Amino acid sequence: DAGVIQSPRHEVTEMGQEVTLRCKPISGHNSLFWYRQTMMRGLELLIYFNNNVPIDDSGMPEDRFSAKMPNASFSTLKIQPSEPRDSAVYFCASSLGAAYTGELFFGEGSRLTVL
Amino acid sequence: DAKTTQPPSMDCAEGRAANLPCNHSTISGNEYVYWYRQIHSQGPQYIIHGLKNNETNEMASLIITEDRKSSTLILPHATLRDTAVYYCIVRVAGNTDKLIFGTGTRLQVFP
Numbered sequence: 001d002a003g004v005i006q007s008p009r010h011e012v013t014e015m016g017q018e019v020t021l022r023c024k025p026i027s028g029h030n031s032l033f034w035y036r037q038t039m040m041r042g043l044e045l046l047i048y049f050n051n052n053v054p055i056d057d058s059g060m061p062e063d064r065f066s067a068k069m070p071n072a073s074f075s076t077l078k079i080q081p082s083e084p085r086d087s088a089v090y091f092c093a094s095s096l097g098a099a100y101t102g103e104l105f106f107g108e109g110s111r112l113t114v115l
Numbered sequence: 116d117a118k119t120t121q122p123p124s125m126d127c128a129e130g131r132a133a134n135l136p137c138n139h140s141t142i143s144g145n146e147y148v149y150w151y152r153q154i155h156s157q158g159p160q161y162i163i164h165g166l167k168n169n170e171t172n173e174m175a176s177l178i179i180t181e182d183r184k185s186s187t188l189i190l191p192h193a194t195l196r197d198t199a200v201y202y203c204i205v206r207v208a209g210n211t212d213k214l215i216f217g218t219g220t221r222l223q224v225f226p
Contacts, residue, residue, distance in 0.1 A: 004158075033214070035216075042216060042217070042218055042219075043153075043202075043216035045214070045215060045216075091158050091159075093158070093159075103161040103164070104151075104159070106157075106158025106159050106160070107158055108157060108158055109156075109157075109158055
């Protein structure tokens, strides 16, 4: 299996631009998670989906952030408009969820720089 | 989910056992202890988890005290590639699959 695939790996954009990060979870996994990592705040859970349905988005910082999971094999995290404080590494992870005891498989991350 | 306390950093000589402690004194009876690690610039990687019995796999051993208020992750023969941040997390297994990371322990393995 190819593992969790994220794109782009690196994104540099200017303040005010729209940013879309993409994630393909491991086939068969039914839970998907978006995390953000910065030096100041560490790893923060933004949102997670179970069976394509958002279960908890309490970690989404503000309305500029939105996440979708239109099907079991694809998810997006969108920031519109982007701000310099959004600069971070964004990780996507997937797991079997539900009855499984919760091993999460992480992608390699998308490093976002907002100028 | 219960909170955990870990030392911010530790050193270990290559080839020696690395023993990483974690305190989780408010753990509930149905909460598991999980360990993940994050090597620089990579996504976190699952290591091991347990409920109350000691566990061992190809990567590490997990020792949980009888009262479950603390645990130790043991890397039996640390290598330079084990240099990473190690996270101890407690959570309830089930449908609400939230995994909340703390600040972890930065383990430096030196030659």
